[in-house]
Amino acid sequence: MRIEIEIERSNPAEGQPARFETFRVEVPRHITVLDTLIKLKNEVDGSITFRRSCRSAICGSCAMRINGRSGLACDTLVEDELHRFGHLRVQPLAHMPVMRDLAVDMQPFWNRVEAVNPWVETAPEREPAWPVERETLMDQAAVDEMDDTSKCIMCMACFSACEVSDVDTRFLGPAALAKAYRVVADPRDERKQERLTALNEVGGYWDCTRCNQCVQACPKDVKPMEAIVHLRREAINAGLTNTAGSRHITEFIKIVRSEGRLNEGRMPLKMVLSDPKKLLSVLPLAVDMLRHGKLPSPIHPPIPRVKEVRRIMDKKAK
Amino acid sequence: MTMISHDVVIVGAGLTGMRAAIEMGPGVDVAVISKVHPVRSHSGAAQGGINAALREEDSWESHAYDTVKGSDYLGDQDAIEIMCREAPSDIRQMEHWGVIFSRADDRRIAQRPFGGAGYPRTCYAADRTGHALLHAMYEQVMKRRVKVYTEWFLTSLIVENGECQGVTVLDMASGELVAVRAKAVVFATGGYGRVYLTSSNGLVNTGDGMAVAYRAGAPLMDMEFVQFHPTTLKSNGVLITEGSRGEGGILINAKGERFMSKYAPNAMELASRDVVSRSEQTEINEGRGVDGCVLLDLRHLGRDKILERLPQIRDLAIKFAGTDPIEVPIPVRPGAHYSMGGIKVDVDGATPMPGLFAGGECACVSVHGANRLGGNSLLETIVFGRRAGTAVNRYITGRAMPIPGDHHLAAQRDRIHTLMSRSGGERGNLLRHELGTVMNTDVGVFRDEKGLMEAVAKAREINDRAQSLWVMDKSRVFNTDLTEALEMQNVAELAQTIAAGALARKECRGAHYRNDHPGRDDANWMKHTLARWTPDGPELSYSAVTVTKYQPQERKY
Ligand SMILES: Cc1cc2nc3c(=O)[nH]c(=O)nc-3n(C[C@H](O)[C@H](O)[C@H](O)COP(=O)(O)OP(=O)(O)OC[C@H]3O[C@@H](n4cnc5c(N)ncnc54)[C@H](O)[C@@H]3O)c2cc1C
Ligand code: SF4
Ligand code: SF4
Numbered sequence: 001m002r003i004e005i006e007i008e009r010s011n012p013a014e015g016q017p018a019r020f021e022t023f024r025v026e027v028p029r030h031i032t033v034l035d036t037l038i039k040l041k042n043e044v045d046g047s048i049t050f051r052r053s054c055r056s057a058i059c060g061s062c063a064m065r066i067n068g069r070s071g072l073a074c075d076t077l078v079e080d081e082l083h084r085f086g087h088l089r090v091q092p093l094a095h096m097p098v099m100r101d102l103a104v105d106m107q108p109f110w111n112r113v114e115a116v117n118p119w120v121e122t123a124p125e126r127e128p129a130w131p132v133e134r135e136t137l138m139d140q141a142a143v144d145e146m147d148d149t150s151k152c153i154m155c156m157a158c159f160s161a162c163e164v165s166d167v168d169t170r171f172l173g174p175a176a177l178a179k180a181y182r183v184v185a186d187p188r189d190e191r192k193q194e195r196l197t198a199l200n201e202v203g204g205y206w207d208c209t210r211c212n213q214c215v216q217a218c219p220k221d222v223k224p225m226e227a228i229v230h231l232r233r234e235a236i237n238a239g240l241t242n243t244a245g246s247r248h249i250t251e252f253i254k255i256v257r258s259e260g261r262l263n264e265g266r267m268p269l270k271m272v273l274s275d276p277k278k279l280l281s282v283l284p285l286a287v288d289m290l291r292h293g294k295l296p297s298p299i300h301p302p303i304p305r306v307k308e309v310r311r312i313m314d315k316k317a318k
Numbered sequence: 319m320t321m322i323s324h325d326v327v328i329v330g331a332g333l334t335g336m337r338a339a340i341e342m343g344p345g346v347d348v349a350v351i352s353k354v355h356p357v358r359s360h361s362g363a364a365q366g367g368i369n370a371a372l373r374e375e376d377s378w379e380s381h382a383y384d385t386v387k388g389s390d391y392l393g394d395q396d397a398i399e400i401m402c403r404e405a406p407s408d409i410r411q412m413e414h415w416g417v418i419f420s421r422a423d424d425r426r427i428a429q430r431p432f433g434g435a436g437y438p439r440t441c442y443a444a445d446r447t448g449h450a451l452l453h454a455m456y457e458q459v460m461k462r463r464v465k466v467y468t469e470w471f472l473t474s475l476i477v478e479n480g481e482c483q484g485v486t487v488l489d490m491a492s493g494e495l496v497a498v499r500a501k502a503v504v505f506a507t508g509g510y511g512r513v514y515l516t517s518s519n520g521l522v523n524t525g526d527g528m529a530v531a532y533r534a535g536a537p538l539m540d541m542e543f544v545q546f547h548p549t550t551l552k553s554n555g556v557l558i559t560e561g562s563r564g565e566g567g568i569l570i571n572a573k574g575e576r577f578m579s580k581y582a583p584n585a586m587e588l589a590s591r592d593v594v595s596r597s598e599q600t601e602i603n604e605g606r607g608v609d610g611c612v613l614l615d616l617r618h619l620g621r622d623k624i625l626e627r628l629p630q631i632r633d634l635a636i637k638f639a640g641t642d643p644i645e646v647p648i649p650v651r652p653g654a655h656y657s658m659g660g661i662k663v664d665v666d667g668a669t670p671m672p673g674l675f676a677g678g679e680c681a682c683v684s685v686h687g688a689n690r691l692g693g694n695s696l697l698e699t700i701v702f703g704r705r706a707g708t709a710v711n712r713y714i715t716g717r718a719m720p721i722p723g724d725h726h727l728a729a730q731r732d733r734i735h736t737l738m739s740r741s742g743g744e745r746g747n748l749l750r751h752e753l754g755t756v757m758n759t760d761v762g763v764f765r766d767e768k769g770l771m772e773a774v775a776k777a778r779e780i781n782d783r784a785q786s787l788w789v790m791d792k793s794r795v796f797n798t799d800l801t802e803a804l805e806m807q808n809v810a811e812l813a814q815t816i817a818a819g820a821l822a823r824k825e826c827r828g829a830h831y832r833n834d835h836p837g838r839d840d841a842n843w844m845k846h847t848l849a850r851w852t853p854d855g856p857e858l859s860y861s862a863v864t865v866t867k868y869q870p871q872e873r874k875y
């Protein structure tokens with residue numbers, strides 16, 4: 001079939017700003033975006049620049065934005081894209097400076113991964129000397145718990161898709177946090193508490209808005225957002241309850257328990273009352289909302305069958 | 319022109335290179351150079367597993383015997399013994415470093431049966447063992463803060479007075495040529511599957527390190543032994559792991575016959591890879607194939623087992639072959655998969671050139687001989703990566719930093735300048751296609767004198783043409799058109815050694831099969847081929863195979 005592909009091209013270091021270039025090319029029906037790019041590079045314009053290595057969705061080299069969605073070029077079929085969008089447009093990943101055309105500077109991504117100290121840490125005295133006589137014993141269930149996160153190929157697609165990363169450069173992003181959970185969940189790791197504490201700060205697991213973009217972008221079904229939710233749960237279980245995020249969750253649960261539903265008026269009060277600075281900062285907003293009749297009343301009775309709600313919650317907690 | 323120094327330079331950041339780097343003492347200033355980011359290395363593509371006699375019922379001797387037999391008695395038995403003896407410890411060390419191996423009911427590392435092995439001794443992490451190992455190894459590299467130069471492309475070796483003193487590289491981001499001097503250099507640059515048209519290897523496996531070492535005077539060993547994997551996808555050569563047969567998958571021909579019963583009635587689909595590949599090719603050649611392929615049938619394993627044990631395989635088959643193995647058999651055929659040959663090294667990774675070490679798929683120890691067993695090459699990377707590290711530590715002790723001249727870099731600058739200034743000529747990829755086709759047909763699963771003579775001549779001619787390729791891209795920044803041209807020169811260099819070695823070797827052994835010289839000929843050919851670079855093409859010589867306790871027998875499965 002004859003197709004049209006638009007490629008965003010640039011070479012900032014040599015003074016060429018981004019522009020789209022359109023190529024028309026004859027390709028077989030069952031072809032990937034990567035093979036199309038390779039064909040163009042070979043036959044039409046050798047200067048089209050992109051990364052590739054395995055061509056089988058395992059090395060993580062070839063992630064780019066394809067019709068606006070971040071994903072692997074080697075596991076995206078041209079036909080599917082055309083079918084869905086009617087056109088084919090490729091651009092470099094977001095949130096990283098472009099080196100050239102579709103190749104970005106990966107450093108911002110790797111800095112985030114390194115920031116979570118992503119290795120299993122054993123106390124030096126327990127590191128076995130060579131020759132190593134035995135392995136650690138582990139249940140397959142523990143392996144399964146790490147199954148999703150350990151599939152990550154560090155392709156950066158999720159980081160490019162992440163909505164918080166659009167606005168906050170401090171956010172560690174989905175892949176780094178998924179990697180953090182991979183180590184936190186590892187029974188061999190001896191720094192769990194330390195890790196959870198470190199990531200309880202700005203940029204850590206509370207800063208995700210759960211927009212689910214990372215889950216959709218991920219070619220390996222790592223489900224970074226779910227890993228982030230797991231981290232939050234582990235943190236609360238580990239007694240890390242001093243953050244707005246964890247308070248939000250605990251207060252949320254308390255309110256639902258006592259009233260059988262969320263009380264939109266009480267919730268914000270609970271969140272700010274323990275923090276005088278925060279209280280002062282949101283006061284003008286609250287007054288403003290009250291004036292416009294937008295502040296819900298914090299006082300209303302529990303729903304009639306609140307006991308049932310509590311029973312369900314108790315059962316779930318078990 | 320830039321010159322930097324490190325005590326030790328390791329080229330290649332796959333399992334071997336990183337393992338060697340980790341072994342350097344804390345006082346050693348080591349740098350790893352790689353043309354792709356470490357986790358993009360092809361080690362990550364390995365699916366099936368890694369061998370070690372971990373269990374009490376198994377023994378390293380039995381692992382060694384299987385390996386010697388699998389090698390068709392071309393493997394050096396001292397090296398094989400070392401590898402098999404040290405394997406359990408290296409695997410356990412990797413486990414302690416964080417590799418998430420699949421587990422058996424007794425909570426120990428799970429092991430599955432693999433081709434050519436008398437005991438289920440292949441450890442695995444679902445069907446992504448290489449990925450699990452590679453990422454854990456990189457975690458250790460991050461932890462130890464090893465210096466890594468990512469996207470630096472090796473262009474030559476710096477040799478003075480026969481001693482290796484460093485490398486020259488192209489920093490791809492800036493387009494700058496850099497000389498890196500070092501007391502010792504370790505090559506861990508992987509295999510050369512991409513010499514062939516159909517290959518399970520990634521696009522980066524162009525044998526660069528071997529070609530560079532060869533040009534600089536280091537001999538290559540046993541290059542004619544190329545393993546063809548029996549189950550690669552037709553469309554793009556992507557591999558379907560042997561684990562799928564280990565789990566019970568069977569091969570059938572167009573008539574639905576389980577044809578391996580004719581060729582290897584005992585081991586069936588789990589016979590050694592060369593045996594299975596040739597059986598498939600015979601079926602295809604004799605008209606019992608399906609569109610140039612045979613069929614890998616997993617259907618009887620059932621949905622649950624496929625989803626649990628072979629999920630990645632299922633994804634690959636759906637994506638690249640358009641078939642769901644739960645419902646239909648997958649069309650597969652043999653594809654170039656593993657390079658048994660490589661830079662000649664001893665059991666400590668030392669090449670005959672002082673200061674140059676090598677390990678992993680780019681080296682030839684030789685533990686695989688004429689045919690590698692599945693699961694043994696991941697093992698080789700960590701065992702011999704570690705051993706090379708230890709040996710380098712010893713080698714550099716008390717050694718001064720060499721002071722090589724500027725002319726090495728100048729020569730590379732001229733070479734690249736010449737390539738870049740041409741404004742027309744042949745494109746590397748077309749030439750690559752031409753070479754790959756010749757290698758596939760004439761130096762493939764079946765070989766004979768006529769084809770090989772043609773291949774030798776053709777490879778030589780293509781190598782000449784590869785010196786004047788047309789690089790279209792004129793930018794300095796991340797010029798992959800240029801690096802692909804350099805890779806083309808490397809595969810052309812290696813193709814000559816493969817074809818020449820195969821033409822000379824008048825017998826059948828392991829992966830090397832000569833229609834015109836049936837049978838193994840131990841009296842004349844139980845020896846290693848050595849190829850040295852000369853201006854007129856490879857010069858061949860031979861060296862003895864080390865035999866300890868396993869006397870050659872006929873290899874039957
Ligand atoms: C699809 C597939 C499946 C496999 N499955 C198995 C299996 O199940 N079990 C098993 O035991 N073996 C398996 N193998 C074989 C095994 O994976 C490889 O032999 C092994 O991983 C090679 O590791 P390595 O460290 O030698 O090289 P690689 O991992 O290939 O690394 C090579 C490194 O060298 C660098 N490099 C190369 N050229 C240059 C240059 N010019 N400049 C700078 N750097 C350079 C690369 O960037 C890379 O970092 C499989 C192989 C393939 C292709
Ligand atoms: S769910 Fe969280 S981590 Fe994932 S993309 Fe959205 S904000 Fe980013
Ligand atoms: S989580 Fe998924 S999308 Fe993100 S880097 Fe890993 S594999 Fe890529």
Ligand code: FES
Pocket residue numbers: 051052053054055056057058059060061062063072073074075
């Ligand atoms: S090329 Fe490796 S993931 Fe696409």
